[in-house]
Amino acid sequence: MNQLRVSGGRVLRPDGRVERADVAVDRDEGTIRAVGEPGEIDEAVDGGAAETLDAAGSLVIPGLVNAHTHAAMTLLRGYADDKPLDPWLREDIWPAEAELTPDDIEAGAELGALEMIRSGTTAFADMYFAMDRVAEVVDRAGLRARLGHGVVTVGKDDADARSDVEESLAVARELDGAADGRVRTAFMPHSLTTVGEEHLREGVAAAREADVPVHLHANETTDEVDPIVDERGERPIAYAEDLGALGPDDFFAHGVHVDGDEIDRLAAAGTAVVHCPASNMKLASGMAPVQRLREAGVTVALGTDGAASNNDLDVFDEMRDAAMLGKLAADDASAVPADAVVEMATAGGADALGLPGGRIEAGAAADLAVVDLDAPHLTPVHDPVSHLAYAARGSDVRHTVCDGEILMRDREVLTLDAEAVRERAAAAASDLVDRVESA
Ligand SMILES: N[C@@H](CCSC[C@H]1O[C@@H](n2cnc3c(=O)[nH]cnc32)[C@H](O)[C@@H]1O)C(=O)O
Ligand SMILES: [Zn+2]
Numbered sequence: 001m002n003q004l005r006v007s008g009g010r011v012l013r014p015d016g017r018v019e020r021a022d023v024a025v026d027r028d029e030g031t032i033r034a035v036g037e038p039g040e041i042d043e044a045v046d047g048g049a050a051e052t053l054d055a056a057g058s059l060v061i062p063g064l065v066n067a068h069t070h071a072a073m074t075l076l077r078g079y080a081d082d083k084p085l086d087p088w089l090r091e092d093i094w095p096a097e098a099e100l101t102p103d104d105i106e107a108g109a110e111l112g113a114l115e116m117i118r119s120g121t122t123a124f125a126d127m128y129f130a131m132d133r134v135a136e137v138v139d140r141a142g143l144r145a146r147l148g149h150g151v152v153t154v155g156k157d158d159a160d161a162r163s164d165v166e167e168s169l170a171v172a173r174e175l176d177g178a179a180d181g182r183v184r185t186a187f188m189p190h191s192l193t194t195v196g197e198e199h200l201r202e203g204v205a206a207a208r209e210a211d212v213p214v215h216l217h218a219n220e221t222t223d224e225v226d227p228i229v230d231e232r233g234e235r236p237i238a239y240a241e242d243l244g245a246l247g248p249d250d251f252f253a254h255g256v257h258v259d260g261d262e263i264d265r266l267a268a269a270g271t272a273v274v275h276c277p278a279s280n281m282k283l284a285s286g287m288a289p290v291q292r293l294r295e296a297g298v299t300v301a302l303g304t305d306g307a308a309s310n311n312d313l314d315v316f317d318e319m320r321d322a323a324m325l326g327k328l329a330a331d332d333a334s335a336v337p338a339d340a341v342v343e344m345a346t347a348g349g350a351d352a353l354g355l356p357g358g359r360i361e362a363g364a365a366a367d368l369a370v371v372d373l374d375a376p377h378l379t380p381v382h383d384p385v386s387h388l389a390y391a392a393r394g395s396d397v398r399h400t401v402c403d404g405e406i407l408m409r410d411r412e413v414l415t416l417d418a419e420a421v422r423e424r425a426a427a428a429a430s431d432l433v434d435r436v437e438s439a
Contacts, residue, residue: 002027003045004404009055009370010384011035012062014347014359016339018384023060024050025366030403032366053399053409057374059384061342062358063122063367063402064315065349068215068253068274068303070128070150071112071137072105075429076308085221085283093308099435104428106133111425112313113141114416119314119394120369122402123355125215125251125274125303127188131171139179142407142415144367146353147175148188148215151203153195161196165189165203172212182403184355186251191217192236193224197243204245213354214245218252221285225257237262246271251352253303254279255293256286263289263296272299272352275344277321279305287329290322290336301352302345314394319345323389338389357402366404369397 004025011021080092123144149168153161172185187207189195248270255273302318319341326336350358357367400408
């Protein structure tokens, strides 16, 4: 058996306890074989040499899950800031995206993958276009992802709208299982206001037929809620339910402006919410009721959203922001505590996306990150879970492992050429801006 041993560290277990343990990984299967004291593990695991990752002075955690992003938007990082969602999309982002080529998207997604590996993220959900290129990046980078083509039908004639829906369905059918099964897919209408009702109905029905989940932006701003209430006399989550888009495998980004009835519907349906606190603060979208969602039993995950509204893809920042904003939203400093945000960034994310990982236990996918605690800003260590939520940052991650493969060792990314990726993305971004300005 081809083994990997993560040795000498402390391990965050699924119940939130932190214990001194080694992690034995079966690289052929991409799973964790055993977790325990070195002696116990040797009995549980066949003999034979194992490659070792040193975790001394470090904390071994499940690979983080970025459950909502647009990875290629790294090219638009810092391109247009300080505007509300609707004008930001219409005046700045969509015109720039109109100039994006598949090569650009590949370059931007690769930069995003590099950034995610370097900050301990092993799985993500991505809504964008040219998704065949994004799937190739996921394959090369060694990550796991749930990918979908984002559909927008507003402003399009019926033929164009239909072909966008068809494209999203085709991507969902054809890319599922790519990268040795590490790529899964979803049907991804952009939102309930940017896709027309008939197109939503047809697309969701076809997604159900193809047995792929639905992912969309929901209740992000009041501008996304009010028109639905005005036109239909029902709130967005009730509308989603009526469309058949509120299922146990579906997951919605944002869920900022949800009322009690909508929270109950989400909980009853088992539909997950991906909380994106940095994006919600930056675009002044509002404060999601994370504590209430969790108390109602809704699965809550964390997402960075795109790098144009964050402006990075570091899920450690998202944990801290979620805890801070959750307290403010609940007007209660005990709301959304450290262990809750860590759970949202790990098991909650894996569950929301329906991907393996998120837990360090025998039989689980070998997706993990090793966080170096020997740093001034992480000293002393009264409580490692507190540090994960409040003090650690992506740059504290030493090693990243996904599906049993080492993606980063001692901060050197092994699957991508970091300098080449950065240079290619920087060049693509500057060419893009030139084209937008002369368009
Ligand atoms: N096929 C569509 C592309 C949709 S991809 C998903 C879209 O979500 C946009 N986006 C990024 N962040 C947010 C957000 O926070 N809310 C809503 N949309 C966003 C992003 O810029 C991208 O245009 C088209 O032809 O325009
Ligand atoms: Zn988004």
